[in-house]
Amino acid sequence: MSLLSVRDLSVAFETGHGRLQAVNEVSLEVEAGETVGLVGESGCGKSTLGKAIIRLVPISGGRVFVDGKDITDLKPRALKPLRAAIQMIFQDPYGSLNPRHTIGKIIGQPLVVAGASKSEVRDRVDALMEKVGLPREVRSRFPHEFSGGQRQRIGIARALTLNPKIVICDEPVSALDVSVRAQVINLMRDLQQELGVAYLFISHDLSVVEHISDRLIVMYLGRVVEAGRSVDIWARPAHPYTQALLAAAPLADPKAARSRKRIVLYGEPPSPFDPPLGCAFNTRCPFAQDRCRSERPALRSIQDGRQLACHFDLVDSTVEASLVESGRAQYITA
Amino acid sequence: MAITASYPFIDFARHFVRNRAAVLGLVLLFLLVALALAAPSLFPRNPLRIVGRPEVWPFVNPRFPLGTDSLGRDIASMVAYGARTTLMIGLFASLTATIIGVTVGATAAYRGGWVDEVLMRFTELFQTIPNIIFVLTIVSILGQKIENITIAVGLVTWTPIARLTRAEFLSLRDRDFVQACRAMGMGDLRIVWGEILPNALPPVIVLWSLVVASAILFESAVSFLGLGDPNVASWGGLIGDGRTLIRTAWYICAVPGIVIMLTVLALNLVGDGLNDALNPKLRDR
């Protein structure tokens, strides 16, 4: 069985404006030691999904299995010993560390909560600080004395304290400067090779995710629209949204950027309070047909272990060609 | 890796000291405390004893540097002993208010849902009752003693602390570092005490200094109206006594009035200083 197994997970919030279905029947698997990238834009539910998996937000439907055990309904006391298997790295380097604690205390907290002795905690903190490249002397300093990149290292150290098998990374480098991102991503990869930890890497930045992930899951308005191996999706995206995402991702090469086929999606993402009928993407899809507006496509398997939630199949180029020809696709070429 | 050393208290002290007005306030408060502590040695006899002719003006008789009141009691002695009363009320009433306020605010914020609703309605109830009337009512029911006045004042000044604590808790509850603590299996109580409260307290401390000031003013008002503890020297009581003589012997009201004003001013200055010194670090971006 996979290390992390999520089956038909749903998360809904009751708000003043009505019911918000943030995550809608999402299933995914993460195997030991691999990195699965989870991408999508704001409002797609990826962060909520990550938090639901680790039981930080209430789950309204579906099940989560970590290391074979069903953690969906466990009460806090029963859940506590299992927490060691799955930890989280947060996005905001400034908000993810308690400004009133020293970083030594912050990194050691998970062990303290788990009941380890003082000397065990101290040794582990020393070892972790060395692993993430922080000198031992700074353990009694406070978070505000460190830069953004260093704080993320502290956050990574804290996430690894309990020796988790899988770490959920919620936009870990989005708030960092470009030159620092590379440092942190390299560190995360090194740690993965050394410790064999798996990552569920949540990000809106495709280039980062593409670089680091073995498999990729694309979300739109709370559902999975495409999943599969990174290399496959990057080379031939099957879903129109994935295609648009990849086409819109900034490319650091002026010639390529200006000559590639650009797909500029029109319109705004729909409100999650009022999702469109049929396929949620139909309001912006260059290929939308009548069927898309009335029937929601189920997530189905296509070749090479890929999954796709679309009535059509862009990997099959003949389909794409015929849609373009029928004049309904709105491609823009520079 | 250039990481400069920093010790929180030294940082705070350095910041505070930069604000000269705040330092002045602090000095005034120290003088007040010194006066309160020295009162028995400076004026060994009961301040409420009649010791001389009534209505002697200040600076006239060296035995009564601040003059005497309508009954012939030494005003300087009453001011000194009144400082003790003031400090007691200020301290204990504000502590009562803070304990009630923080508990209510923290519980409401962390529990949310109907607990929050009920506690907030409760808070609003206390806010809408006219404060001074409430204090007077409690004092007349329980009796005119200094302890009852302290309780009464504590009961009317807790609401702003509750609201502030709740607001701070609400914003801190959703911060990532609190989520990280939940993700490691930390219990709720530990999170509230060890993680959230230390971050929520600084603004509450600033408010506390202002609550002390309002406690002092409440006590003065109660004593002024004649409902204070008659066995204790108090600044408000002195003003009350001098009420009828305000046209002829106005110093009887003026002296304690000025002292009250200086004390409240000092507390406000210190409160501002605390605010400046504590806040930049919290918003540490």
Add this chain to the structure above:
Amino acid sequence: MPALLEIEDLEVSLFTRVGVLKAIDGMSLSIDAGETVAIVGESGCGKSLTALAIMGLLPEPPARIIGGNIRLAGRDIATLPEAQMQRVRGREIAMIFQDPMTALNPVLTVGYQLAEGVRRHNPMPRQDAMDKAVELLRRVRIPDAERRLDDYPHQLSGGMNQRVAIAMAIACEPKVLIADEPTTALDVTIQAQIIDLMKDLQASLGMALIIITHDLGVVAEIADRVVVMYAGRKVEEAPVEELFARPLHPYTRGLLGATASALLQRGGRLAEIAGSVPPLSELPPGCAFSNRCNDAFDRCRAQKPRLIAAARGRSVACFAVENEEDRRVAAVGA
């Protein structure tokens, strides 16, 4: 023909409690009508301050222009009194900011703010201004423009708000449009729309566009020329294709290497730049980049390199590059 906007040896200092910090140290830049210049750098490099200096919006205290001049169509605007500068702002130079959710006044409707902006420079009856507002909203491709007039900013999405901000900026057809990180707070697909829109507007209005960003992908997409800033100084300038094809300054090379791009090899390590950007109060003596540079030698740590011309339209401030150039010239000459 003199350039439209000419910045010459601009020096801006910050007067803070920890001392006087040189936020911009001798920055020169000239821009012609119709050109797009990108200013690239990470936090603290001075790029935003440069924009604010041009607009006369430097927060004084603590910032102050202490040297150099800024000329718009030959006229010095750095020393203009505020009353006259207000006539320049909006009408001749306009600016849009990073966070669209806070760039607009939350208590006024979109229509009111647009109309107000229009009437500020062209007094006209309110109804005419409202008509112009509708026209502007259509120009920035906001659907259902008349109804949007009565919306408040919080009712619109980030992308829509940014379009409104752009509409306000171009209301008086300014000669120069400065965009400070206009897409950083937006989703990737919306970012593509906004970049597309800006290119379109620039072409139709013939404006000069200064785009400030840390995202090299955006630069590749839209810029004609690129200026790279580090710790308040310009370290490299080049036409966009040349900068990406042949970056000269070690910092530029580092930035490009650190930018994960779809064209990079998967699975390889990202090129790191060791350390992090030093705060202005702790700049190393000599070249500000010397403490992070792999090619640094003694001279770099002692002296600050001046900008030298490296080829047509290119300049760079680096001793290592200077030495290369000298060697090349000597070899050719010999």
